[in-house]
Amino acid sequence: MSRILSSPHVHTTYCDGLSSVEEMILSALDHGFESLGFSGHACQNFDKRYSMTAAAERAYIREVTAMRRKYAGRITIWLGMERDQWSYAQREPYDYVIGSVHYLRDGQAYVTVDGDPAALDDYCHRRFDGDGIALAGEYYRAISEYVCQYKPEIIGHLDVIRKNNTGSKYFNTLSPVYREIVQKALEAMASSKAVMEVNTGGMARGGLDTPYPELFALRQWHKLGGEVILASDCHKADDIAFGYEKGLSVIREAGYDHALALGRGCSLFERYQI
Ligand SMILES: [Zn+2]
Numbered sequence: 001m002s003r004i005l006s007s008p009h010v011h012t013t014y015c016d017g018l019s020s021v022e023e024m025i026l027s028a029l030d031h032g033f034e035s036l037g038f039s040g041h042a043c044q045n046f047d048k049r050y051s052m053t054a055a056a057e058r059a060y061i062r063e064v065t066a067m068r069r070k071y072a073g074r075i076t077i078w079l080g081m082e083r084d085q086w087s088y089a090q091r092e093p094y095d096y097v098i099g100s101v102h103y104l105r106d107g108q109a110y111v112t113v114d115g116d117p118a119a120l121d122d123y124c125h126r127r128f129d130g131d132g133i134a135l136a137g138e139y140y141r142a143i144s145e146y147v148c149q150y151k152p153e154i155i156g157h158l159d160v161i162r163k164n165n166t167g168s169k170y171f172n173t174l175s176p177v178y179r180e181i182v183q184k185a186l187e188a189m190a191s192s193k194a195v196m197e198v199n200t201g202g203m204a205r206g207g208l209d210t211p212y213p214e215l216f217a218l219r220q221w222h223k224l225g226g227e228v229i230l231a232s233d234c235h236k237a238d239d240i241a242f243g244y245e246k247g248l249s250v251i252r253e254a255g256y257d258h259a260l261a262l263g264r265g266c267s268l269f270e271r272y273q274i
């Protein structure tokens with residue numbers, strides 16, 4: 001089966017995206033997409049600049065549902081959310097959930113792993129005496145626990161902690177100790193049957209030249225029998241397929257001869273040859 005163009009990871013003006021639901025759909029159609037999933041940042045009680053409010057969530061669900069009807073026959077629209085570990089959002093109205101960790105607990109507060117670099121640096125020094133490997137360990141423990149307990153359909157940007165690791169500031173991703181941490185997390189998550197996204201959002205916005213996760217992690221995921229889905233983590237309509245050629249080549253390099261996409265019919269996922 002030939003390639004299906006799609007993305008399950010799209011943010012709109014209901015959270016921190018810059019384009020509307022319909023602008024995203026029109027761009028997806030322009031790019032030849034056959035399905036598209038919206039994944040608004042789920043409601044949370046803190047750092048509300050990024051997430052949907054309860055009122056925005058209701059409007060988001062209404063609009064995506066209306067657009068699904070409006071564009072039926074041209075593109076299949078799915079209603080999802082990107083749910084942070086610390087979100088309180090309910091799963092029930094959604095077709096699928098992307099489970100992500102954007103924050104680590106800092107006492108009663110939260111520190112972003114992919115946000116303000118100074119805040120993360122401060123946290124690493126206070127909590128781990130500046131030991132970046134310990135910071136990585138904390139992050140991977142959090143994502144693997146979340147995925148194993150909550151069982152989202154999709155695992156969001158596995159190694160997003162790389163975003164603030166410029167110049168190997170915290171850890172060297174080639175080091176055996178880092179790779180061992182990632183390997184343990186992957187082994188734990190494999191039993192959840194969640195699909196790993198290959199997320200090009202860090203290439204569009206974070207200055208990275210490879211998707212999340214890195215090739216070695218994808219290779220291990222492949223060996224563990226895990227499935228993958230290409231995702232653009234899109235925040236503006238023009239970026240709907242940003243980095244997709246690179247993303248597909250990394251998936252191939254990891255050993256896959258196929259990937260999943262959001263379905264064009266009634267099944268949430270569909271498989272295609274790459
Ligand atoms: Zn995210």
Ligand SMILES: [Zn+2]
Nearest residue numbers: 009011082233
């Ligand atoms: Zn996202």
